[in-house]
Amino acid sequence: MAKNxxxxxxxxxxxxxxxxxxxxxxGIFYGLGKAWTFAEEYxxxxxTKVMDxxxxxxxxxxxxxxxxxxxxxxxxxxxxxxxxxxLVQEMFSSELSYARTxxxxxxxxxxxxxxxxxxxxxxxxxxxxxSKAAETEFGNLPWIIEREEFDFTGLYSSMQxxxxxxxxxxxxxxxxxxxNLIETNIPYDVLTPYYKDHPNLPTKVTYRAEHILGxxxxxxxxxxxxxxxxxxxxxxxxxxxxxxTNIWARLxxxxxxxxxxxLGYSSNVVNPDVGYANIERFLYPNGELAARLKLTRDGYEWxxxxxxxxxxxxxxxxxxxxxxxxSIDISAQTVITYPNKGDNGVVHDNNGLRVxxxxxxxxxxxxxxxxxxxxxx
Numbered sequence: 001m002a003k004n005x006x007x008x009x010x011x012x013x014x015x016x017x018x019x020x021x022x023x024x025x026x027g028i029f030y031g032l033g034k035a036w037t038f039a040e041e042y043x044x045x046x047x048t049k050v051m052d053x054x055x056x057x058x059x060x061x062x063x064x065x066x067x068x069x070x071x072x073x074x075x076x077x078x079x080x081x082x083x084x085x086x087l088v089q090e091m092f093s094s095e096l097s098y099a100r101t102x103x104x105x106x107x108x109x110x111x112x113x114x115x116x117x118x119x120x121x122x123x124x125x126x127x128x129x130x131s132k133a134a135e136t137e138f139g140n141l142p143w144i145i146e147r148e149e150f151d152f153t154g155l156y157s158s159m160q161x162x163x164x165x166x167x168x169x170x171x172x173x174x175x176x177x178x179x180n181l182i183e184t185n186i187p188y189d190v191l192t193p194y195y196k197d198h199p200n201l202p203t204k205v206t207y208r209a210e211h212i213l214g215x216x217x218x219x220x221x222x223x224x225x226x227x228x229x230x231x232x233x234x235x236x237x238x239x240x241x242x243x244x245t246n247i248w249a250r251l252x253x254x255x256x257x258x259x260x261x262x263l264g265y266s267s268n269v270v271n272p273d274v275g276y277a278n279i280e281r282f283l284y285p286n287g288e289l290a291a292r293l294k295l296t297r298d299g300y301e302w303x304x305x306x307x308x309x310x311x312x313x314x315x316x317x318x319x320x321x322x323x324x325x326x327s328i329d330i331s332a333q334t335v336i337t338y339p340n341k342g343d344n345g346v347v348h349d350n351n352g353l354r355v356x357x358x359x360x361x362x363x364x365x366x367x368x369x370x371x372x373x374x375x376x377x
Contacts, residue, residue: 047110050126050143051098058096058114070150075211078171087213088152091116098124109146122150155213162186162206163230164239166223169207171216176207188236190319194356198321202239243318243326251328252315254357254364258282259313259332262369263351265293267308267336272296284358284365307337324359325367331374350374 071084079087096116103111104125114122125148128141161169165184169176186204187195195201209218222228231238243251261282265275276293283290313332320326330353338345352372357364 047126047143050145051112051124054124054145055096055098055114067150070152074152076213078174078209078212078216083172084152084213091121091155110143116155119154121152121154122148124148152213156210157212158208158210159212159216159218160206160208161218161220162204163220164223165203165205167228168221168225170219170221171209171212176209176218180207180209182206182208188239190235190237190240191321194321194325194327198323198325200322204236204239237317237319240319243320247320247326248315248318251318251326251357251364254282255315255328255330255355256313258355258366259330259351259353260310262353262366263332263334264308264310266371267334269308269336282366284360284367287365287367289366289368307335309335311335326357326359326364328355328357329353330355 067088068081068085071081071088074084076084096114098112098114101111101113101123103109103123109125109127112124112126113120114124125146126143127146129144130141132141159171160182162183163169183206184203186206188202188204191198191201220228220230242248258279261275261278264270265272265279270278279293280290283293311333313330315328316331317329318326319328330351332351332353334349334351336347336349338347350373352374354370354372356367356369358367
């Protein structure tokens, strides 16, 4: 009898043990299901997940209607819609990224900046998807894109260029006009001393063009309509046309003829009256230079030098100023002996003469002279 009771007790224990295990298993399974559900909801509720998908889709579909509308609304007077679209697509082929920016409350809305090579091109607003509230068990609502606002103005560049007033500049076949001018009447650096007396000398202008996407080089046309380039390392003499060969030959003859009597007169060696008579035929009658040289004759009555020798001269540059006026540069070599100086007082000079001349009755006459020393090579 006692044995039967022991077996019954054992069976009852096993029954309750199995029941406990079953209940515990159901509880664990239920708990795991809840945990899994929570994990799924939590993952869907990560804010960056929707942005990762958005960037992937943007990389896959580089152009859509909203981008097209944005481009059409942007000023781009030097580029067509198609050209801008092509540039945007090309830029989109670079790595796109996103970063959180100002806006949104952080709990139910977050704003991100879309970046192309580090430059912002759009703002995207994400919000909690309230339509999923009934489908979530733990209240972890996923995020969705509420609004996207493209703005490519951060990709704009501008161009500013200074050219002679007679030149033309175009971008993508669009010529810059008066509406693009920001400065006029800019003197040529090499003509600065002459504008007061020659107001019709050529000048430069500065153009500025805005709303250009991408890197675009302007096309420059000279006054004959030829495509040209500007050397930033040269002065404005690059814009001045070379002197006609016949005029150059006449100026060259004047330069060689003028240099010797002028430097000889200035050396204080020759008799001042004789020296002035030698130079007078090269001077503009009653001009500033003629008057100045006459005034110096008294000062030349006593000599500072003992000998002067002229060794040659070359015309090195000539600029036409209009109305028969020219600015010429002469390089002239002389040997002068000074008393009471070392090396027997002998000095070899390479003289620079900048002479303003005018075509007067078929001959060039000097109006003024600026003297400078040229470094020995």
